[in-house]
Amino acid sequence: MTVSGIDRLHSQLSRFEDMFPGYRMEIVEGNIMMSPVKPHHAETIRQVWNMLAAQVGADWGFTSDVAFPFDGDNEFCPDLAVIPAPEVEKNEGAYSPDLIELVVEVVSQGSIRRDYEVKPRWYASRGIANYLVLDPLKGHVVTMWNPGSDGYRGRDTIPYGPDLTVDSPLGKLTLATGRLPVDPKARAGS
Template identity: 85%
Template sequence: MTVSDLDRLHSQLSRFEDMFPGYHMEIVEGNIMTSPVKPHHAKTIRLVWNELEAQLSAEWDFTSDVAFPFDEDNEFCPDLAVIPASEAAKNEGAYSPDLIELVVEVVSQGSIRRDYKVKPRWYASRGIANYLIFDPLKGHCVTMWNPGPQGYRGRDTIPYGPDLTVDSPLGKLTVPTAGLPVDPKARPRP
């Protein structure tokens, strides 16, 4: 994918973001997907970001809702992505997914399939070492590791309550989950 292809994709998405403020937007499987952002979503991102930031060295930094074009049909905007600080300092609107070392998604009612089914394949195919899904609708976290061409070969589901510990190339990272919000209006899912 060339720089002009990346610019074109990001330009497409930027036009729609301006038209629908308050919505998280991505290009997934060739479709522009929108999800309204709720307070539980933003609070989860903030809490996880703060915990991870305190544990990472200065050579790493975060992006949130910044475009990572995977191909012409998939431009994801992860809730949190850990990338080299030198790249984040460039303050770009889009980055190569090959820069991501760890990625975090927070589930919303409209992102369930994308977060659990679509994104793991793409994130793993690019060698992203760790993928964390925080789900305020179910009150649990799913950790995925050991990426391969067909997806992640390791996966655990941990209910909110105990600390989550992730062995990653960035070191051993711990996120307390007892204080993470659970959506009181969420309908149970199968």
Template identity: 70%
Template sequence: MTVSGIDRLHSQLSKLEDMFPGFLTEIVEGSIVMNPVRPFHGKTIQRLWSIVEGQLPEGWALVSDVAFPFDDANEFCPDLAVIPAEAEAENRSAYPADLIELVAEVVSPESVRRDYEMKPRWYASRGIANYLVLDPLKGHVVTMWNPGPDGYRGRDTISYGPELAIDSSLGKLSIPTARLPVDPKARS
């Protein structure tokens, strides 16, 4: 995709976000998708950010809800992505998807299919080594690794509670999952 194509897509999304505050907007398989943002969604992102940020090696940085165009029909705004600090310092609204080293999505009722089925194929196809799906609706995290052309070959589901150790190209990351919020409806 050309830079002008990326700029055009991002311009379209920015207009929609301005018209519908409180919604996250992405382009997924050619469709514009809008999800309402919920408190547990934001709280999960904030906690994960604070946990991961101090563990990143020098030269890496976190970004949240910025655009990563994959092609003309797919532009994702990951809840959390690790990219080179040099790129993050450019303070852009969109970056090439190939910069992502690790990505995390937080599930909302409207994003279940996209986060568990659609996005793993796209993230894996770009060689993103680790994909985390944090699910406050079910109280678990799904880790995916070993990317291939059709998706991730490795997958584990861990209930919130124990410390999660992720072996990544960034080094070993530890995430104390007991600190992550769980939707009260998931407990009933």
């Protein structure tokens, strides 16, 4: 896709975001993707942000739903990305994915394939050390590490409940998963 093509998509994305409040928009594989956001989605982000903020130093900051252009066909807006604090302070609308030390996505019904299949390849290809997929639909977290050019070589799926410790370049980070929200439909199906 050409630069003018990505600019056109980005312009359309901005328009759609205004037209469809309550939806999260990204450019994935050259297409504008919309996912409805539910309260469990936002609550998961809030809890994880608070837990991580209490553990990382002042040198690190957080972004949520801010664009990270990977190439002409992929501009992801991670639910949560940890990047250097001076970069966050610039208050930009887009940042280089090379700044991300840890990335978190929260699964919604419309993002399953993107969060589990598409994004791991892209995040790993840029050397992002840790990728966490929190899934309120299934009540588990998938932690990925050891990035390579074709994806993450390490991957564990842990049901919500016990604390999760992530060995990251930011240090050992602990997430209390026992109180993370789970979709009531997921509980009924288990």
